[in-house]
Amino acid sequence: MKKNKGLIIGFSLPIVITLCVMYIYPVMRTLLMSFFQIESVTGDTSTWTFCGLGNYANVFASAGFKAAMWNMFKIWLVGGILTLSLALLFAVILCSGIRFKKFFRAAIYLPNVVSAVALATMWIQYVYNNDYGMLNKMLEMVGLEGVKWLSSDMKFWAMLFAFVFGAVGYYMLIFISGIERIPVDLYEAATIDGANKIAQFTKITLPLLRGIIKTNITFWSVNTTTFFLWSKMFSPIDSEASTIVPVVYLYNQIFGSKGSYTRDAGAGAAVGILLALIILVVYFVVNKIIKDDELEF
Amino acid sequence: MAKEKVIKERINWRKEMSLLPGYLIVIVWILFSVAFVSWIIAASLSTSREIFSGNVFKFETGFHIENYVNAWQAQNVSKFFANSLMYAIIGCFGILVISAPGAYVLSRFEFIGNKIMKSGLVVAMSVPAIMIIMPIFALTTKWGIGGRMVLILLYIFLNVPYTTVYLLNFFATLSTAYEEAAAIDGCPPAKTFLQIMLPLIQPAIITVTIFNFLAIWNEFFMALIFASSEDMAPVGVGLMQIVNSMKYTGNYGGLFAAVVIVFLPTFLLYIFLSEKIIAGVTGGVKG
Numbered sequence: 317m318k319k320n321k322g323l324i325i326g327f328s329l330p331i332v333i334t335l336c337v338m339y340i341y342p343v344m345r346t347l348l349m350s351f352f353q354i355e356s357v358t359g360d361t362s363t364w365t366f367c368g369l370g371n372y373a374n375v376f377a378s379a380g381f382k383a384a385m386w387n388m389f390k391i392w393l394v395g396g397i398l399t400l401s402l403a404l405l406f407a408v409i410l411c412s413g414i415r416f417k418k419f420f421r422a423a424i425y426l427p428n429v430v431s432a433v434a435l436a437t438m439w440i441q442y443v444y445n446n447d448y449g450m451l452n453k454m455l456e457m458v459g460l461e462g463v464k465w466l467s468s469d470m471k472f473w474a475m476l477f478a479f480v481f482g483a484v485g486y487y488m489l490i491f492i493s494g495i496e497r498i499p500v501d502l503y504e505a506a507t508i509d510g511a512n513k514i515a516q517f518t519k520i521t522l523p524l525l526r527g528i529i530k531t532n533i534t535f536w537s538v539n540t541t542t543f544f545l546w547s548k549m550f551s552p553i554d555s556e557a558s559t560i561v562p563v564v565y566l567y568n569q570i571f572g573s574k575g576s577y578t579r580d581a582g583a584g585a586a587v588g589i590l591l592a593l594i595i596l597v598v599y600f601v602v603n604k605i606i607k608d609d610e611l612e613f
Numbered sequence: 614m615a616k617e618k619v620i621k622e623r624i625n626w627r628k629e630m631s632l633l634p635g636y637l638i639v640i641v642w643i644l645f646s647v648a649f650v651s652w653i654i655a656a657s658l659s660t661s662r663e664i665f666s667g668n669v670f671k672f673e674t675g676f677h678i679e680n681y682v683n684a685w686q687a688q689n690v691s692k693f694f695a696n697s698l699m700y701a702i703i704g705c706f707g708i709l710v711i712s713a714p715g716a717y718v719l720s721r722f723e724f725i726g727n728k729i730m731k732s733g734l735v736v737a738m739s740v741p742a743i744m745i746i747m748p749i750f751a752l753t754t755k756w757g758i759g760g761r762m763v764l765i766l767l768y769i770f771l772n773v774p775y776t777t778v779y780l781l782n783f784f785a786t787l788s789t790a791y792e793e794a795a796a797i798d799g800c801p802p803a804k805t806f807l808q809i810m811l812p813l814i815q816p817a818i819i820t821v822t823i824f825n826f827l828a829i830w831n832e833f834f835m836a837l838i839f840a841s842s843e844d845m846a847p848v849g850v851g852l853m854q855i856v857n858s859m860k861y862t863g864n865y866g867g868l869f870a871a872v873v874i875v876f877l878p879t880f881l882l883y884i885f886l887s888e889k890i891i892a893g894v895t896g897g898v899k900g
Contacts, residue, residue: 323802324724327714331730331777334711338745338770339737345748357747358754406642409635413628422887423643429883429890431831433849434876437856438653441868448667450652486894493895542741545833552857563743563834570747571838581747588743595741 349585357570357581364582371586381587383557384565387472387547391561392540395476395483400532402484404525407491408517421492425485432482436549439478440466466550472558475550483539487532494528495521530606537598541591562587653876657681657869664865680870684855689843690871693851696840700765700847701829705822707769708776713818715773716780717806721792731781737774745771746838753839760840767839768829776821783817784810820893823886830879848875 350371352364375381406424410417427435443450444465452462465474498521506516544563551559555573567573569584629636655669658676663669684690718724719731746767753763787810795805811818833849841850852875859868883890 320722320802323806324718324722326803327718327806328724328726328730330711331715331719331734331773332726334770334773335730335733335737338749338767338773339733339740342745342748343740346744349747358751360755406639409639412632412635414632414635414639415629418888420639420643421891422883423646424639425887425891425894426646426880426883429827429879431849431852431875431879433831433833433852434872437852437868437872438649441856441865441872442652442656443649447665448669450649453667489891489894538739538741542743548833548837549853549856552853566743567838570750585747588741588747592741592744595739599739 346585346588349582350589352582354581354585355579357579357584359581367582371580371582372590374580375583375586375590378583380555380557380560380568381562381565384560384562387559388540388543388561390472391476391479391543392537395480395540396533396536398476399480399483400487400529400536402480403487403532404491406484406488407495408521410488410492411495421489424488427482428486432545433549435482436478436546439474439481440549443478444474468556468558471550471556475546475559479543479546487536490532490535491525491528494525498524526606530602533606534598534602537602538595541594541598562591566591653869654873657866657873659866661863661865664869677866680864680866681874683864683867684870684874688855688867688871689851690848690855690874692844693846693848694874696761696845696851697830697847697849700761700768701826703765704768704772704829705825707765708772708825709818709822711769711773712776712780713811713814714806716777717784717810719777720781720784721789731778734774734778738778742771742834746835750838760842760845764835764839764845767835768832771835772825772828776825779821780814780817783814787813820889823882823890824893827879827882827890851875 349364351366351368353367353370354364406420410421414420442448446452446462446464446466449462449465451465455462464470502520502524503516506520511519542563543561544567547555547559547561547564548567555564555568566584566587569580569587572579652669655672656664657680658672658678659669659680660674660677663671663673719727749763749767791809791813792802792805795809796802800809830847831849832847836847836850837853840846841854843851843854846854852871855868855871859865
């Protein structure tokens with residue numbers, strides 16, 4: 317033990333430094349910043365003025381933040397229901413003894429691997445395009461009029477659907493790993509007793525997937541909280557009320573946005589803290605609501 | 614579809630029929646993806662006029678490979694590509710330099726602070742980047758450290774917790790007999806780590822490095838903040854800038870060529886490594 321002292325210190329020191337420099341220090345400072353009035357994020361600490369919960373009050377009163385939170389909630393709820401049910405559907409289909417399972421699984425997961433910027437560009441510039449876009453061409457074929465998918469009242473849903481399309485694969489993989497852990501004899505016994513596929517799904521698969529569903533809801537919530545890229549891609553230059561999300565709001569507060577050069581790093585920090593709190597609450601609530609009774613099977 | 618039916622009829626037709634709705638749903642989804650990607654590739658080889666008239670699959674004026682040349686050179690994609698490659702390679706290497714030895718001592722030795730460090734790493738994994746970038750931005754601006762350097766350091770440090778935890782679980786599965794034998798033969802512990810233990814966890818190192826590579830290649834938020842200038846931008850940020858300047862250039866063929874170039878590296882990586890990647894995604898998830 318003693319002669320390994322040098323090794324232990326030498327090998328673990330970089331980890332300690334990482335945790336202190338990249339996590340403890342920034343998180344503490346962000347927390348501190350959220351209680352001060354700070355104009356520029358690069359401003360010296362001497363220019364900070366303490367304002368208590370003032371930043372939080374300002375943020376909650378701002379229309380932009382309210383719009384951002386409402387959009388985030390819609391993404392979480394509507395997008396979450398869509399993504400997780402599609403993911404579960406695909407997982408059940410792929411585990412039902414279908415052929416080419418590996419190929420299908422890989423193809424559905426694919427969007428998670430490629431650059432999301434490229435993916436978003438494909439959706440915006442091709443699928444949703446007015447003149448030559450895939451959706452409008454399809455509508456034309458069945459004799460319907462094209463829709464302006466990227467107009468401000470459709471944009472949010474266009475963005476959400478494109479995002480869901482990419483996200484499904486990841487949650488599907490997690491569902492599959494859960495379904496594969498359920499012993500086959502349970503299904504065999506159920507079949508012998510005359511239970512049909514739907515009964516098997518609701519009586520066996522769903523209850524035994526409780527832990528996995530919990531994991532997926534947690535991941536989805538964290539994912540929605542840090543939603544940024546798709547919003548930025550759908551409104552790249554000015555952030556519109558229809559697609560703004562909290563992280564974009566935070567970004568604009570710190571780095572300014574087109575047409576608005578007022579910066580408020582304190583408010584940005586407050587938004588960051590609020591989002592981190594949301595994530596904490598999600599962990600806590602999901603763990604409370606869905607009890608993981610450590611099923612043995 | 615047709616081909617499948619032939620196979621189906623030969624093998625347990627009845628069972629396959631009951632699975633038909635499942636096949637249909639999955640195939641519709643995948644056909645959509647295929648149509649989507651093939652149109653993009655066709656468009657990247659067409660002129661803007663062909664794209665607007667909706668004739669990308671006819672190639673009436675031939676294949677416009679020059680779109681790629683144009684995107685690569687005139688639109689700076691080569692620069693973005695080189696930047697991304699640099700960030701990803703240095704990043705992946707740096708992560709391993711910190712994580713592998715750290716994971717080794719954390720899994721092998723009992724010492725004061727071991728437990729705290731392990732839980733610290735797990736907590737750190739769930740800290741969102743938005744909580745971290747503001748102070749780092751302030752600090753590095755004050756010190757005048759360039760964007761490239763900061764971005765690489767962020768990529769390294771922010772991937773250390775996940776990588777260390779991943780490797781830690783792998784080291785824990787190895788028998789201590791290796792080190793005991795090496796110690797009896799008089800091998801110093803650091804050498805044992807480098808020459809015996811590291812090669813043993815090679816599969817885990819490869820998997821985690823693929824993930825780190827994908828994560829860095831596709832990272833957007835921090836790149837936008839720290840490296841949005843043209844010389845430093847990685848592919849994601851660069852592509853966004855190309856899209857934003859489309860209004861002025863109107864070169865749609867070039868835009869889609871740029872999209873394909875950005876899309877391709879991770880796509881090819883995925884074609885060869887999909888099994889490993891998929892196994893890795895679910896490997897770390899506890900039900």
